[in-house]
Amino acid sequence: MKPRTIEIMDTTLRDGEQTSGVSFSSSEKLTLAKLLLGELKVDRIEIASARVSEGEFQAVKDISAWANSENLIDRIEILTFVDKGISIQWMIDTGVRVQNLLTKGSLNHLTHQLKQTPEKHFEGIAETIALAQFHNIETNVYLEDWSNGMRYSKEYVFSFIDFLSNQPIKRVLLPDTLGVLSPAETFAFLSEIVEGYPKLIFDFHGHNDYDLSVANAMEAIKAGIHGLHLTVNGMGERAGNTPLASLVAVVNDFLPGVEVNINENSLNKVSQLVSTFSGFRIPVNKPVVGANVFTQTAGIHADGDSKKNLYFNDLLPERFGRKRKYALGKTSGKANIQKNLQELGLSLDDDALKKVTQRIIELGDRKEKVTAEDLPYIISDVMNSGANTKKVIVKSYVLTHSKGLKPSTTVAVEIDKIIYEEQASGDGQYDAFINAIRKIYKSKKIELPKLIDYAVHIPPGSTSDALCETTITWQQINKNFITRGLDSDQTISAIKATEKMLNIIETQL
Numbered sequence: 001m002k003p004r005t006i007e008i009m010d011t012t013l014r015d016g017e018q019t020s021g022v023s024f025s026s027s028e029k030l031t032l033a034k035l036l037l038g039e040l041k042v043d044r045i046e047i048a049s050a051r052v053s054e055g056e057f058q059a060v061k062d063i064s065a066w067a068n069s070e071n072l073i074d075r076i077e078i079l080t081f082v083d084k085g086i087s088i089q090w091m092i093d094t095g096v097r098v099q100n101l102l103t104k105g106s107l108n109h110l111t112h113q114l115k116q117t118p119e120k121h122f123e124g125i126a127e128t129i130a131l132a133q134f135h136n137i138e139t140n141v142y143l144e145d146w147s148n149g150m151r152y153s154k155e156y157v158f159s160f161i162d163f164l165s166n167q168p169i170k171r172v173l174l175p176d177t178l179g180v181l182s183p184a185e186t187f188a189f190l191s192e193i194v195e196g197y198p199k200l201i202f203d204f205h206g207h208n209d210y211d212l213s214v215a216n217a218m219e220a221i222k223a224g225i226h227g228l229h230l231t232v233n234g235m236g237e238r239a240g241n242t243p244l245a246s247l248v249a250v251v252n253d254f255l256p257g258v259e260v261n262i263n264e265n266s267l268n269k270v271s272q273l274v275s276t277f278s279g280f281r282i283p284v285n286k287p288v289v290g291a292n293v294f295t296q297t298a299g300i301h302a303d304g305d306s307k308k309n310l311y312f313n314d315l316l317p318e319r320f321g322r323k324r325k326y327a328l329g330k331t332s333g334k335a336n337i338q339k340n341l342q343e344l345g346l347s348l349d350d351d352a353l354k355k356v357t358q359r360i361i362e363l364g365d366r367k368e369k370v371t372a373e374d375l376p377y378i379i380s381d382v383m384n385s386g387a388n389t390k391k392v393i394v395k396s397y398v399l400t401h402s403k404g405l406k407p408s409t410t411v412a413v414e415i416d417k418i419i420y421e422e423q424a425s426g427d428g429q430y431d432a433f434i435n436a437i438r439k440i441y442k443s444k445k446i447e448l449p450k451l452i453d454y455a456v457h458i459p460p461g462s463t464s465d466a467l468c469e470t471t472i473t474w475q476q477i478n479k480n481f482i483t484r485g486l487d488s489d490q491t492i493s494a495i496k497a498t499e500k501m502l503n504i505i506e507t508q509l
Contacts (some may be wrong), residue, residue: 003259004125006251007227009203010036010244011046012274014079016235019280026059030278033063035270036232037072041263046100049079057094064095064280073097082124098138100173101128102154105143107153108482118156122163129167133406140171140203140497147176150189161197171201171227176216179209179239186216190223203227206242208234213242214250221251221258232274233282233289245271245288253314268320276453288320295325319351348379394495399429409433413440415506427438430494437498449474449481449501456490470494474501 013029016022025370029047031110036042038435046061049054061076067073068316073095080087091099103125104110110121125141132139141164143149151156164172174190177486178456181189186204204220206213206229217228234243245267249492251260275282294317317324348356359378397411408425409432422439426432434451441448453473470485470493483505 001257003257005222006202006225006245006258006260007043008260008262009044009229010040010042010231011229011241012231012233012235012244013207014046014048015229015237015241016231016233016274016278018236018237019235019278020238022235022278022280024059024277026055028067029059031061032270032274033076034275035273037067037075037085037267038070039263039266040406041261043227043261044075044077044098046077046079049100050081050090051083056388057090060094060096065197068095074138079142080128081119082128083123085128085131088128088137091137092135093486097136098140098170099132099143100140101125103160104147105146105157105175106179107156109145110156118159118354123161126167129169130353133168139167139169140173140204141167142173142175146174146331147181147185147189148178148227151180151185157315158196161193161200165197165200170198171203173203173205173229174207175229175433176207179207179213181206181212182210183212183215183217183219187219187223190220190225191291194224201226203229205229207236208239208241208243211239213240214246217242217247218255219375221255221264233271233280234285235278235280243286249288249315249319253364258348264319268322275339288315294322305505332356354377386430390499390503391506392499394499395419397433397495399433399491401429407432409436411436411440413437413502415440415444415502421440429491433491433495434498437502446505449476449505451475452480453492468493470497472497 009303009430013024013032017024033045033047036045049058063076064073067076076095076096077098078087078091078094078096079099080091080101082101082103082399085097091097104114104121107118109114110118114121116124118213129139129141140328141504143157143160146157147269154177161172173195176186186206190202190204202225204217206216213234216228220228228242228247230244230247231241232244234240234246244262247266248260248262248267251258252264268289271282274280282289282291283291287293294296338353357380395412395414397409399407399409401407406425407427407429408423410421410423412421416418420440420443422436424432424435424439426435438448452475453471456473457471468487468490470490471482472484472494473480473482481501483497483500483504485493485498485500487493487496
């Protein structure tokens with residue numbers, strides 16, 4: 001029997017952009033639109049609301065021009081309003097051909113927000129749909145607050161769908177606008193509607209206020225829904241929308257006879273790019289795309305993985321373009337360390353392994369973070385009784401920052417007992433420092449890794465003299481790695497993290 005395909009509409013660029021503090025630039029929207037449709041293979045994307053701003057107008061024009069050139073324009077959608085044709089004209093001017101018309105799906109919203117009768121509301125909707133049809137614009141209709149409509153004004157909802165069943169529209173979009181539905185309600189409400197209107201196409205649009213959006217989406221599929229609205233990383237207002245990566249994994253693993261067209265292998269890549277563009281950091285424990293979700297911490301788990309993959313499940317990291325990792329810390333056992341040594345191409349005898357394990361546990365007890373890249377230095381330190389094992393030492397530096405003048409740095413670095421000195425300016429003190437370091441390594445004909453993420457953490461409740469931890473992610477050709485520095489001065493903590501990076505790359509030369 002042929003699997004039933006659920007159509008995925010990604011609304012990261014519209015509803016996802018309603019995440020507090022998030023705004024995508026025109027170029028970012030275009031880049032993400034290309035990735036969502038081209039690489040991730042999403043069926044449709046909702047990219048903006050009509051009439052929002054001049055920047056939004058330009059972004060939609062850019063995406064429309066690209067989509068037209070790729071014959072994808074029918075997969076680009078805009079949120080529009082019942083506004084006497086203003087939204088339709090906006091669409092004509094931007095070149096988009098599909099509107100998602102926002103209407104009232106509950107009597108409560110209709111009565112208190114629009115202060116209209118159902119008859120008056122339906123009249124305006126019919127006029128908007130007719131105008132869209134005249135201009136060859138396809139219409140889908142959102143029933144805003146539909147979930148509360150089903151709870152408290154079901155008769156209104158069904159009269160509305162009766163009206164829509166006689167209109168020239170493509171889809172009816174059913175949003176749980178306030179994220180209030182339970183899985184049982186989702187199944188019951190959608191089953192009643194899908195069975196009652198077999199000729200209409202219905203999408204479900206979930207929100208995650210009770211952390212039930214994925215469960216509700218599963219029930220929507222079981223109820224016979226035709227399409228789902230999702231966002232990358234679960235972005236969206238309040239607690240966000242149904243997360244794309246989680247839903248795709250759930251469909252592929254738990255719903256036989258159902259499929260989606262999404263390319264799993266690209267989920268993590270797109271997730272990271274959306275995080276970078278939005279500044280909306282991904283929780284480390286977020287399923288599928290979080291930094292820690294394929295990381296084993298307990299030593300017993302690493303040991304089990306070495307013995308017939310006892311702690312593996314179907315959610316394999318390779319499906320998403322990722323790799324399993326083994327954390328190093330006070331709960332690490334020898335198995336964790338051996339896994340990391342294998343990755344680095346290193347081996348130790350039992351006595352050395354025992355000593356290294358004990359040192360890592362001691363560091364963990366002091367709340368110090370240990371990464372795989374730290375292992376060679378820990379090994380050298382343990383085996384050489386604390387002898388200095390660093391090949392690169394930042395010996396001294398002068399950081400200047402004066403109002404009206406560009407920050408500059410003079411730095412002296414010892415590399416294999418040879419002192420190198422250089423000066424540089426930059427957009428900030430750390431930028432000036434790293435520019436000076438790059439000059440030194442350029443003279444050695446060595447290209448440094450690219451800085452791709454920079455985060456500063458201060459313990460909650462701290463004062464201005466608190467210790468800062470600066471975490472920097474570096475990108476090399478074949479992998480990314482992270483270094484950390486700790487100091488009461490933010491710039492100095494970043495310099496310490498950079499010194500660790502320099503020692504790591506020296507071991508690779």
